[in-house]
Amino acid sequence: MSKSETSLDDIVSLAKRRGFIYQGSEVYGGLAGTWDYGPLGVQLKRNIMQLWWKMFVDERDDMLGVDAAILMNQKVWQASGHTETFTDPLVECSNCHSRFRADKIDTSKCPTCGKTGTFGEPRQFNMMFKTQVGPTWMGWETDDGNYIIGKPQTVNAKGEGISSLTIPEDRKFSGLITYDKNAQSYLRPETAQGIFTNYKNIVDSFYPDMPFGLAQQGKAFRNEISPRDFIFRSREFELMEIEYFVHPDNWEAAFEIWRKAVWEWTRALGLPKNMVHELEVPADDRAHYSKRTVDFEFDFPIGREELLGLAYRTDFDLQNIQRVSGKNMEYRPKDGTPAFVPHVIEPSFGVERAVMAVLSAAYTEDEMNGEKRVFLKLPKHLAPVKVAVSPLLKNKPELVAKAREVYQMLKKELGQVVWDDNGNIGKRYRRQDEIGTPYCVTVDFQTLEDSTVTIRDRDTATQKRINIDDLRKEIT
Numbered sequence: 001m002s003k004s005e006t007s008l009d010d011i012v013s014l015a016k017r018r019g020f021i022y023q024g025s026e027v028y029g030g031l032a033g034t035w036d037y038g039p040l041g042v043q044l045k046r047n048i049m050q051l052w053w054k055m056f057v058d059e060r061d062d063m064l065g066v067d068a069a070i071l072m073n074q075k076v077w078q079a080s081g082h083t084e085t086f087t088d089p090l091v092e093c094s095n096c097h098s099r100f101r102a103d104k105i106d107t108s109k110c111p112t113c114g115k116t117g118t119f120g121e122p123r124q125f126n127m128m129f130k131t132q133v134g135p136t137w138m139g140w141e142t143d144d145g146n147y148i149i150g151k152p153q154t155v156n157a158k159g160e161g162i163s164s165l166t167i168p169e170d171r172k173f174s175g176l177i178t179y180d181k182n183a184q185s186y187l188r189p190e191t192a193q194g195i196f197t198n199y200k201n202i203v204d205s206f207y208p209d210m211p212f213g214l215a216q217q218g219k220a221f222r223n224e225i226s227p228r229d230f231i232f233r234s235r236e237f238e239l240m241e242i243e244y245f246v247h248p249d250n251w252e253a254a255f256e257i258w259r260k261a262v263w264e265w266t267r268a269l270g271l272p273k274n275m276v277h278e279l280e281v282p283a284d285d286r287a288h289y290s291k292r293t294v295d296f297e298f299d300f301p302i303g304r305e306e307l308l309g310l311a312y313r314t315d316f317d318l319q320n321i322q323r324v325s326g327k328n329m330e331y332r333p334k335d336g337t338p339a340f341v342p343h344v345i346e347p348s349f350g351v352e353r354a355v356m357a358v359l360s361a362a363y364t365e366d367e368m369n370g371e372k373r374v375f376l377k378l379p380k381h382l383a384p385v386k387v388a389v390s391p392l393l394k395n396k397p398e399l400v401a402k403a404r405e406v407y408q409m410l411k412k413e414l415g416q417v418v419w420d421d422n423g424n425i426g427k428r429y430r431r432q433d434e435i436g437t438p439y440c441v442t443v444d445f446q447t448l449e450d451s452t453v454t455i456r457d458r459d460t461a462t463q464k465r466i467n468i469d470d471l472r473k474e475i476t
């Protein structure tokens, strides 16, 4: 089966059946754009995130890590431009009232009801989730943008009483809300701002050599107009971001270096080179902060779409922080040359997109002993289970005891090891193949005599005998 024949349904159904990823709040009918990771999914996701941290923080001299709070002072989002410009164009069908992102559909015809000419002009919809910090007063938001607290006083957005009224029975309110302008906050739509707001702290504490980068992993939230395509466009997702600070004269060289590093990352994920493509994003499509963006796209089962982005953010963010906070964001070079506000190269990696790309690239169907076999050809270092250990027969106590010994030994050393004694050996192999386990180890009667076991390779289905002492070396 070629990669182009793998459908999104194949991936979604395997992910659910085998405990990788479930619909969020599924038991209550779900919540659009949210997904829950099961035991295998969380391990795969962690393996990806840990690999990223190892490659981009642990193994480099020019990178430091950060873990900033998700909730931030509202001034962060005002200064960064997100409250004004973090929007997508929204259109609503006047016939069936379905809502869409105008740039993702052909607006001449409604994709839901099929009527033509039912969309008006797009309006800009801000994608940030608003929330309130601390106790706030409660009230009703009215159609005209004011708030009613208790009865019968109307207040404006600042909480000042502007009139008294009796609420007519049929008056429509958009709902009970809590409101306090000063307590307004947002669930962060990108992790980057948690890095920019700590840039000065880190320069003061560590005074790193220029250029240097700060890396962060964590949740981000976007109130997407139409979340879709499994985890591809979610409302809650995980980001891994790097802000790399450079002298303004050196941004182009740094951009090229990061471009190569991103390619290395796609290789480490096991993504075939011919399925990854660069897209130079035209000026009109770039984010408000970017002077150059290259998107790395991947041939997902849904088509060629963005996997991650590499942007030149200039000094946009640090200049904004300097302007709004009044604090100096300049870097003072150690060689005594003039101080400057650094410019920034930002590689930004979505974890869900990486998980989906890895699953799509790994999904394989072949034929074995005349039967169709589905297996995940995951890179060993990403597989959620590294090895499954079985006794040949589960009703032979001496085999079970020896197999348990091998299992405990591997579990202690590798962690991601499972015990599997269900069904016959053939069925165990199929089950492990389907979740991408690279090796299955079986303890049989010969093991009791010479301390050798059979080890079976997922991709070739070949088996060989090796000594228990050599297992670790063979597997890692």
Ligand code: GAP
Residues within 6 Å of the ligand: 189, 190, 191, 192, 222, 224, 231, 232, 233, 234, 235, 237, 239, 241, 306, 307, 308, 309, 346, 348, 349, 350, 351, 352, 353
């Ligand atoms: N700080 C830069 C930034 O946030 P972005 O292109 O908006 O840039 C970065 O997002 C990456 O986050 C994307 O390349 C993609 O991998 C991922 N991403 C964005 N929106 C997403 C969504 N709704 N669901 C899942 N991943 C998303």
